[in-house]
Amino acid sequence: MSAATLPATARPAGGGRPFAGTGALYRLALRRDRVLIPLWVLGIGGLLAAGPPGLAALYSTAAERAQAAAGMSGNSSLRALYGPVLDDSLGALVVWRYGVVAAVLTAVMSLLLVVRHTRDEEESGRQEMVSSAMVGRRAPLTAALLTAVTANLAVALVATAALGGEGLRGALAHGLALGATGLLFAAVAATTAQLTESARLARGLGAALLGAAFVLRAAGDAARDDGSSPLTWLSPLGWAQNTRPFAGERWWVLALFAAATLALAALAHTLAARRDLGASFLAARPGAPEGRLGTPGALAWRLQRGTLLGWTLAFTPAAVLFGSLADGAGALLEDDDSTREILIRLGGEQAITDAFLAAMTGVLGILAALYAVAAVLRLHTEETAHRAEPLLAHPVGRLRWAAGHLLVAFAGPAVLLTTAALGLALGHGRELPALLLACLAQLPAVWTLAAVAFTLYAFQPRAAPAGWAIVTLCLLIGWVGPVLDLPAVLMDLSPFTHVPKLPGADPEWGPVGVLVGVAAGVLALGLWRLRRRDLLT
Template identity: 40%
Template sequence: MIRFVLRRDRIKLPAWLLGISVLLVQLTTAASGLMETEQQREDVRRFMEGAVGAVFGPGYGRDAISPDLYVAGVYGLVFFVLAALMSIQLVARHTRVDEQSGRAELLRAAVVGRYAQLTAALTVAAGANVLLALMLGGVMAAKGYNGADGLLFGASVAAVGLVFAGITALTVQVTEYSRAATGMAGAVLGAAWAVRAAGDMADDYGSPLSWFSPLAWSNQTRPYVDGRWWPLLLSVALAAAAAAAGYALSSRRDVGAGLVAARAGVPVAAAWLGSPLAAAFRLQRASLIWWTVALAIFGFMFGGFADQITDTDGISEDRIEMFGGSVETLADGYLGVITLFTASLAGIMVVLGVQAVRLEETKGRAEPLLATATSRWAWFGSYLVVLSAGLVGLLLVVGLVAGAGAAVSVGDSAYIWDVTAAHLAHAPGVLVLLGLAALLFGVLPRVIGATWVVLGLGVFVGIFGPLMEVPQGLRNVLPTEHTGQPPLDSVSWPAMVILLVIAAGLMAAGLAAFRRRDLETK
């Protein structure tokens, strides 16, 4: 079973591990450029104070800040989240997804024990996280940082991955749907971050509240300060306890079923569900609502930090360059970066939406629909319309909420409209990303994941491009770059129109290609 899992994940798992390691290489390079002078170091120390710093982690060692400490203390949150997501998807894919597809029932009909699949998935997840720890530690050592602390940092990241592998082993027992199981594990991750952030806001070095979050346990290892390994024992204990609960609950349900029984549907569908567009909306509705709520909370919180960013005491030239090149533009530049990041997160939603369409195809649910009078244009086009409209609605709501947070923080009500318009200005660029995913769905559906590379590059170049002097040629091929960073920059209407035309062309090409290829089912 372990060999079977590794065979199926021979591309996805190495991509996760290499991608996270390459990201560490890039971020360590960026961090080194941020601390070349005393003024820059003072700016970083100021950034790690207060509410903004608490969002990322406790402020250990900021009085003697260094690039390695900055990577572990600030960027560490990014790696915690990535390791957790890698583990959540891996465990769910080889347990609950297999039960949904019927593969698990076939396997259990052979000489395979009840716990074999879960054990194999958890074993591979544990091995992947151990390998990730070694790779991250190797990157830090290769950059010239202390090797022992680098390994501790890698272990702290892997510990988060192990915790959420165990939590996913528990959530896949609760529901019979893989998306619900991963959603519950993701909700636990979000709650863990919220508890840790609230605790660190109460005390710069972590209050008792922080210790109720597994993310805080990894922060408390304090690599490059006074490194200590013992907090990781808490992570290992929680991972083992959650996995044990998963094993215990798995024996209390039938294959394919969940502990919480699925709600019985109504005998007759509602009248409004009588079209492909309505059906597509119904299937995407929950995702649109939860993404909108989550990003609205994110936008309001970070919009409320605008007043702290405008404090110019000890600010470095790099920070000024990142936020517009002038102290007068700090608030607008900061909100422009946050708006770009929010739009990129919305891009994750649309790519996942196209992958959900792919799942409808591979699981055989599209074939009966397309055997009726419903055309391929209507079926796939309905999803594209719902995702496009949902994206615009999401950006509108998030823009209003983020603008309200900035207006309250800075004391200028004009930011409500400015930030809302800035969010909407990014819609064409994200729609190009949706068009690219649609084109891949029509031509090469197995490589839709390549869209994540474009999305990741857009985020990295948008935030760190000015500091790392990214070549203009690379920036020109990224759709999010042509919008600029409003409200710092004025909106380029010609660029928006061109991006909309490109997005429409990509979607039309994807629809045409989908009409010409065979359906693929597993």
Template identity: 40%
Template sequence: MSTFAGTGSLVRLASRRDRVLIPVSVLALVAFAAGSAQATIDLYPSLTGALEIIRPLVANPASVALYGPMTSLTLDSFAVFKSVLLGGVFVCLLAYIVVRRHTRTEEESGRLELLGAGAIERRSPLTAAILLGTATVVATAALTAGALAAVGLDGRGSFAFGVCWLVMGLAWVGITAVAAQLTETTRGTAAISLGALGAAFLLRALGDTAGDDNPARFLSWLSPLGWGQKVSPYGDDRLWPFWVGLTAFVLLVALAYRLQERRDLGAGLLPSRPGSARGSMGSVGALTARLARGTLIGWGVSAVVIGSVVGSIAANLGSLSSSDTTLDLLRKLSGAAGGQVELIDIFFTTELHIIAIAVAALGISIVTRLRTEETSLRAEVLLTTTSRIGWAASHLALALVSTAVVMALVGLVAGAADGQRSGDVAGSVGRLVPAALATVPAIWVCVAVALLLVGLVPRLTGLAWAALITFLLLSELVPVLGLPDWMMNLSPFGHVPSMPAEDGRLLPLVLLVVAAAAVAAVGLGGLRRRDIPA
């Protein structure tokens, strides 16, 4: 039998299972980059007007930490300022999802052991996952480069942009493949891969914000995200960092194969800690919270960091131009109707809405754990001592409470940071915490949609992530491209009041909560009636 027997069949199987998730995600990322670039070009047809906002962004350490450095003082570079790093992070997340789904998730559920009983060689599942993840990253990079060139950006710079995303994505294909060999659970794989992504973002931020003569500048070279940024699309257009990323990819894949040979099927190289002789958790809710403890701590730390960065950027907004063009751009992104609105309030509204979409991922990940517990057959054991509704409700309650707490924490930290500028910490916190909490009902709708899929069509649970990416796309592109309002209304975030740029309205929030409750109830009802794998 060939060393990689059955790989082709597994690739076709994995592609079929992800026939919705991958195309929707790839097209959303392409549209995000190209749509943002087109909107910027339409708003700033000449470099002269754009320079009013470019120069303060380049000089602001907080914006550099969040979005990365501007590659050059050109309109093309400005058009992709947010897309280079943030889009690259989403590419890494997509690579992680694909590789983990077809390695550790399959192994933990027991399906991989069943496939191994046929004409499938031991290395084939890992190879198939790496091939599919690599193809997804390459397709995303290539299509995005072509789309950017099609909207009028420089051709060589567009190619370099694709290389930038390719370097980042390939690195996370390799990192996730290694992580899947180290732990015996999908949760552990997520902790290692996503933890590495957070560490890479932090190292890059520290390196990018260090002075030119500061030794800390070298830290960006320790981050795969930093390697991608060294390509400098629409600036120096360097292509040699691709070889750095490719070398890391090859070494990580080789390490993954080596580690796979040293472990048993279903096990990981890192031993799991034995539990206590006697359990101390008295309810299924306590168990759910304990299993999600690491995730919640990570999101709490991220909320503090993001809140402080957003608050710091706002403290420097006085250096930005208050021209009608700049205000119009920010007003469209925030959803503010107009009138006499302060630039800082418009900025906070825009950033809080984007952060809320990201925090929705926390709620979705908690709820979709229900499906993972099912496929791994742990749910069958747990349901001998508790009801289905109680089990599902514990995940739903944790998702609802944790997302609200994270958003409140973002508003609190951002308000405290902004209060240092204005000298009124209490006033800033009093404005931003309610504004952050106003986005929570829309987040809850996303959580309810995930529960609906788990309860009614569990095979399509992954569509919850595709829906979230679609909501992000609608929020970013509909306002700046002037598309019909009904398209924005397809997203729950399109109904969130534009606080603090405008006064809050209670009715939309109540309707969103009612919609979330109704959708969640249908999902719980479906879960109660359908079969549970045994």
């Protein structure tokens, strides 16, 4: 019997139309993200808009820009970080300096948006209620992708407007490259959401693929100074820079994005049609037949150990790469006073190689803060998925339940930064103790951000994702602030501004002690609030 001959009460959701209800879900997604999407778009656009005046102040003449471009393009260390310099115009220098960062931020925005409106909805049980109405099987995924399309179109328009004064063709090429990068990773997220059983795993797999794309691009750009390395062409981030904004635009590269995005979106739709709601193609391994977890802390470790292992494995090659680039940075900056000044602002007043290593430990510290926030927000996931209530129904207090996850969130970054120190020492050939101290000096700043994220969750669970926005703000302050020479009052908003710039400098431990005290106080406030509020309110 066909669906058309079934009684109305027995027909499948959506009346047999797989895309029924897509428009309503799309409008709902835009309403839910009416603040989040503009913040992402304006943040990326603001990053690019700040580039021309900042770099124009550093390189005020065409001769200075040409000299800087030649020096930076000839240095493998800076090419690995930022990509090759393809032209000495101001627009090309802005794309070189901020293009990779903007592309990564656009990709992260898209990953988070799609997972939020697909696997997050299934995990919370809301998708099951929505699917019981006249909603087609493929409507939720299609609505999520349309939301990502809207956000990335906005990024493309704002990026084009931000650099339009340097040339419309180049600005449009860069805007389209950013939007295309975001759409590709939106399709990646749509696929990982079908493969994994939880939103956390979907985001983690998507982030791992983004990290792999960055490493491939960095390795390829370090090998060749024109973006032509096969490794660069294996990375979507490499495709974005090979559109060559302001350097003889290659419009055909956008076709690579279109083909890959359509293929992944089609794969995601095919997978969505072949699985049950809430199921996944990469099923979780069943646990032991008899319980072996005797404490909430043991349960938290069991839930988070895989994530920590993945982050640790990712930190090692990144740190080795950063360590291997340190000597090259020093050789480049011997005759480039402007870039030397930027690096000194990033890493401190010590020798250039030490300043580069200090700047890289700061980047690794912010990455460790991302892990810490993710570990803290596992509490939010457990609560919204209704797994916390059965546990708290036993003789387990809320503070004991939270303490297990907080221990992982606060101890995990120490593991990551220790691994980073080992990688830096291996890549640079420097003695381990100095690099270990430099990496571990980032911990108070990481703990402060983790404590803030936890307290936001404790006071208002719906505000928990703001923890990501705070870490992103710190990333922008640390990465862009020194280039633009932002006022001290703005730089001081990031806790990473107050940690010592090691190795090489004489550390001041007073601000570190203050950060530890702030982290402890904010954490205590969050624990106090968590103990007194109702769950899911």
